[in-house]
Amino acid sequence: MNNIEDILVTRLVETYFISYTYSVVYLFTHQTTISLYLVKHILSGITRCIQFLSAFTGVFFLGGCNLDTRMSTFVTKGPVAETQYDLFMLTVWVTLGIFIAVGGAFAFAIIKFRERPNDDRPMPSQGHGNPLVEIGLIGASILLLVIIAVPTLQGIWYTHDTPEDPESFMGAWYSGEELAEEEAENPLIVKVIGYQWWWAFEYPQLGITTANEMVIPAGKVVHLELRSFDVIHSFWLPRIAGKVDLIPGRTNSMWIQAGDNFLRWKEKQGVAGPKEESPALRADYAAYLEEEIHNYYYGQCAEYCGDSHARMHFRATVVDNEEFAEWVIDERTGHGTPDGKTWDDWYADYADNPDSLTGDLNEGLKLFMGRAKCATCHVVKGNPRALGVAGPNLTNVGSRMSIAAGWLNHRIEEDGSIDLKKQYDNFYKWIKETDVVKPGNRMWKAGGGGIGELIDENGEPALLTEDEIHKLSLYLQSLK
Numbered sequence: 001m002n003n004i005e006d007i008l009v010t011r012l013v014e015t016y017f018i019s020y021t022y023s024v025v026y027l028f029t030h031q032t033t034i035s036l037y038l039v040k041h042i043l044s045g046i047t048r049c050i051q052f053l054s055a056f057t058g059v060f061f062l063g064g065c066n067l068d069t070r071m072s073t074f075v076t077k078g079p080v081a082e083t084q085y086d087l088f089m090l091t092v093w094v095t096l097g098i099f100i101a102v103g104g105a106f107a108f109a110i111i112k113f114r115e116r117p118n119d120d121r122p123m124p125s126q127g128h129g130n131p132l133v134e135i136g137l138i139g140a141s142i143l144l145l146v147i148i149a150v151p152t153l154q155g156i157w158y159t160h161d162t163p164e165d166p167e168s169f170m171g172a173w174y175s176g177e178e179l180a181e182e183e184a185e186n187p188l189i190v191k192v193i194g195y196q197w198w199w200a201f202e203y204p205q206l207g208i209t210t211a212n213e214m215v216i217p218a219g220k221v222v223h224l225e226l227r228s229f230d231v232i233h234s235f236w237l238p239r240i241a242g243k244v245d246l247i248p249g250r251t252n253s254m255w256i257q258a259g260d261n262f263l264r265w266k267e268k269q270g271v272a273g274p275k276e277e278s279p280a281l282r283a284d285y286a287a288y289l290e291e292e293i294h295n296y297y298y299g300q301c302a303e304y305c306g307d308s309h310a311r312m313h314f315r316a317t318v319v320d321n322e323e324f325a326e327w328v329i330d331e332r333t334g335h336g337t338p339d340g341k342t343w344d345d346w347y348a349d350y351a352d353n354p355d356s357l358t359g360d361l362n363e364g365l366k367l368f369m370g371r372a373k374c375a376t377c378h379v380v381k382g383n384p385r386a387l388g389v390a391g392p393n394l395t396n397v398g399s400r401m402s403i404a405a406g407w408l409n410h411r412i413e414e415d416g417s418i419d420l421k422k423q424y425d426n427f428y429k430w431i432k433e434t435d436v437v438k439p440g441n442r443m444w445k446a447g448g449g450g451i452g453e454l455i456d457e458n459g460e461p462a463l464l465t466e467d468e469i470h471k472l473s474l475y476l477q478s479l480k
Helices: 002-030 032-062 078-111 131-160 262-269 279-293 321-333 344-354 360-369 419-433 466-477
Strands: 187-197 198-202 208-211 213-217 221-226 234-236 241-247 252-256 294-303 314-318
Touching: 078 131, 187 213, 187 234, 187 241, 198 213, 208 213, 208 321, 213 321, 221 234, 221 241, 241 252, 262 294, 314 321, 360 466, 419 466
Parallel strands: 187 221, 213 314
Antiparallel strands: 187 198, 198 208, 221 252, 234 241, 234 294, 294 314
């Protein structure tokens, strides 16, 4: 019985496949028109599904966009960034209008004049060669270009020349004693120098230099002089200002301002008349700077400059006048020895009896000055023998919120403080794997002077041990 059932099932399956094969062959050999019709409509349906899914996916991802990010140009915190944003939005609205007009006309033509089955309508009249249409289009194009060009030129002129703002003159707000008399009527000047792949910030009026993290006062014009040591870089601090290139052999300049000055802020508040200099209004202005402008801003190089271009970041801390003066004092004071000795006494012990210099910080300092060769490339203010210029200035590096040109961060975003454990881990990682953290950098290999090229007395490779890296990390962390 089972054999008869098996035979019947087999015959039915064979009959089905023979019938199906015959039907397919028949459709493609004798019913070509029907086959093409079906294929056309199937492909059309698939295309529509793909279009719908693409549109849905685009809307889905756009819904997740956040315009308030660290490097956003849509959240402006200064007049330069605000001017550039306004110009950008003007261009967006003009081009959106063009898109709607052209796209609308195109859609109208497609819908109204599309070909229909058994359509015997004559060809619509053509506008090509119509003087009225062509002159009108030319005139509209010129008008739109003028609408964009005039604000563009105004923006270029406004952002090019450093404004003469009396309240930004250093004599009007800086309370430190280091300022020369002739600088009293000049704004703060910062020389920005780009290296592969880090930044130096020099304050020539104040006699200080720092690296990768600049500090500027809120509401004051700051004039930047931009130079490159090696290749073309680009300075970009998006929430405060736009991009300007740093070119070898040439000095470019720009100005930045974190927050509005008092006059501009007052105009935005619609205040005029006798109240304009009242103490209450000044207090409101100070509150605006503290609540909206005092912050930690993110910037980076915006011009490809080699292997670690993407890791060439920097920071700008915006503070009030008093905090800025205190920061200048700290930078000028520099550092003493770990145990409080004078530097002359410490170096005497280092030369005659180095074993008497005990403790992790002293051991780290000995490594810094000796086997690790750090002092050949780095400056530490206060230390008379740490005078290297090839690498970043390490004065108060323990007070910075990041290292490796902003690539290794240890700032706690919630309160702006330093995560000490993360900071130590970052120092350790940077010293141990500097070639991994930032490929191509000269701290690892520098013609025999890098920490990846250390050798012993026999000329054999002898990289820093984990204990040495630990002590060196602790010493760098103490520089604050």
